Amino acid sequence: MKLYNYELSGNCYKLRLLMSFLGVDYETEAIDFYPGQKHKSPDFRQINPLGQLPAIEDNGLVLRDAQAILVYIASKYDADGTWYPAQDPALLGQVMQWLAFADGITATASAARLHDGLYYSHIDVEAARKGAHTLFRILDEHLFFAEDAGQAWICPSDQPTIADIACFPYIMLSEEGGINRMDYPAIRRWCDRFKRIPGFIVMPGIFPAGPAFEKPAA
Amino acid sequence: MLCNDRILLDDWHVVADLDHLSKGGIEKTVLFEQPITVTRSDTGVIACSDTTGPLPCQVKYGFVWICPGTPGRDIVHIPEAFDEDRYVISGGSFGVQVSGLRVVENFLDMGHFPFVHAGWLGEEPHTEVRPYQVEVTRDDEILATECYFHQPVASPTAKGGIEVQYTYRVYRSYSVALYKTNPLFDDRMDYIVLFIQPVGPEKCVVHSMLCYMKREMTRARLRWFMQLIFAQDKPILENQIPRRLPLDPRAETPIRADKAAIVYRRWLREHNVHYGATVA
Ligand SMILES: [Fe+2]
Numbered sequence: 155m156k157l158y159n160y161e162l163s164g165n166c167y168k169l170r171l172l173m174s175f176l177g178v179d180y181e182t183e184a185i186d187f188y189p190g191q192k193h194k195s196p197d198f199r200q201i202n203p204l205g206q207l208p209a210i211e212d213n214g215l216v217l218r219d220a221q222a223i224l225v226y227i228a229s230k231y232d233a234d235g236t237w238y239p240a241q242d243p244a245l246l247g248q249v250m251q252w253l254a255f256a257d258g259i260t261a262t263a264s265a266a267r268l269h270d271g272l273y274y275s276h277i278d279v280e281a282a283r284k285g286a287h288t289l290f291r292i293l294d295e296h297l298f299f300a301e302d303a304g305q306a307w308i309c310p311s312d313q314p315t316i317a318d319i320a321c322f323p324y325i326m327l328s329e330e331g332g333i334n335r336m337d338y339p340a341i342r343r344w345c346d347r348f349k350r351i352p353g354f355i356v357m358p359g360i361f362p363a364g365p366a367f368e369k370p371a372a
Numbered sequence: 373m374l375c376n377d378r379i380l381l382d383d384w385h386v387v388a389d390l391d392h393l394s395k396g397g398i399e400k401t402v403l404f405e406q407p408i409t410v411t412r413s414d415t416g417v418i419a420c421s422d423t424t425g426p427l428p429c430q431v432k433y434g435f436v437w438i439c440p441g442t443p444g445r446d447i448v449h450i451p452e453a454f455d456e457d458r459y460v461i462s463g464g465s466f467g468v469q470v471s472g473l474r475v476v477e478n479f480l481d482m483g484h485f486p487f488v489h490a491g492w493l494g495e496e497p498h499t500e501v502r503p504y505q506v507e508v509t510r511d512d513e514i515l516a517t518e519c520y521f522h523q524p525v526a527s528p529t530a531k532g533g534i535e536v537q538y539t540y541r542v543y544r545s546y547s548v549a550l551y552k553t554n555p556l557f558d559d560r561m562d563y564i565v566l567f568i569q570p571v572g573p574e575k576c577v578v579h580s581m582l583c584y585m586k587r588e589m590t591r592a593r594l595r596w597f598m599q600l601i602f603a604q605d606k607p608i609l610e611n612q613i614p615r616r617l618p619l620d621p622r623a624e625t626p627i628r629a630d631k632a633a634i635v636y637r638r639w640l641r642e643h644n645v646h647y648g649a650t651v652a
Contacts, residue, residue, distance in 0.1 A: 161599060161600045161603070184595075186591065186592045188599075189389050189462060189464045189465065189595075190592075190595065191394075192592070273392075273467050273577060275401065329607075330610075357603075358600055358601075358604045359603055359604075359607055361607075
């Protein structure tokens, strides 16, 4: 499999995470997203006409969209079927619900990060931050009640799902967009649990689990 | 606090990377808390203005430069940028919520390699910074030489861990550079220059110019590597307290004797640089 990759993209990181959790071998092709804007180039639009990262190529299949690729990789390479629980309709529905929620996180928290970090000056950063806080509040409450019911992950399964992967990166990178996570203790505990999943890898801006950075759940 | 430092106002500052500014494009940015507009016409002509009107500007090294005051000197001359056998490209412009002076100091510090860039520019247990030389040259630049560090992945072209030699050079308060060993050459070094745009006293944009030997390198790999490394520094920089660089010699006791940082702070005091610093 080949991943068209940008190292600082949280959406590309979602795929690197899942492939690491599953032990899938893949190669990467670095796309000069910034400042080169090569994802908008005619060459890259042959791969993804939308001009967006990530995209993959696997045995001749070309796919775009982080969430779609998560579904594909989990379906194809997860023998246990826990990351994408296709056999459990109620659970699967919830996974899809939170995948859509993750797109909202990208549209808000990731946009604020692009504004502050990469100087995308056309983004309305205040609106983006406000939108991210609205979503973080909803997820924090959800995780609070989930923990109360003995559930560690976003969806009611003993194992994490691709919904956890889809939500994780831009929540962890939110401070680069001026979005503080101080007021979301259940999110902070969930992030710490996520970092302890065997096979977890970091990206720039995200640190490994450890007492110095995130306190484990009490 | 707006800038009152003549040495900074009468100098040239990068405000945009041409690679990020398309033809017919417009970019809004900030220098010394003043909004700046940079435009590139359909024919490629660059113009800059602030709220009062047009500003003198120049294009050099692939960046747009402006001088908010009366230019007292020209843009720094960097011969490495004209070498035929190097790629000379920007590494991207990154907004960082910290004083640009803090960025310079971090750039001069080898001690953080094994911790912040673990597996790339350093690795435990090789954490010791061996003694090196620092001087202020006749051209009034700071030069740190004889710096050595073991690096697992010194460059995208590295085939394994090597002993890397560094030379650091502070051109001006907000411009700093380093030479480092290229894994494929005995006699040629790669060169990285940071042009730091002071947006506010606690906020900057870091523009980088990469002058790398072309052998076995591609532009995309080079940018990939630079951004990977810089994004590892960013959260560390943004957690510095205070966000400004303390210039009072008693204000902050360095944890280890960091010679280059001590000389840099003294040099800033002697040049009356206050912007981005806290002064007793
Ligand atoms: Fe660093």
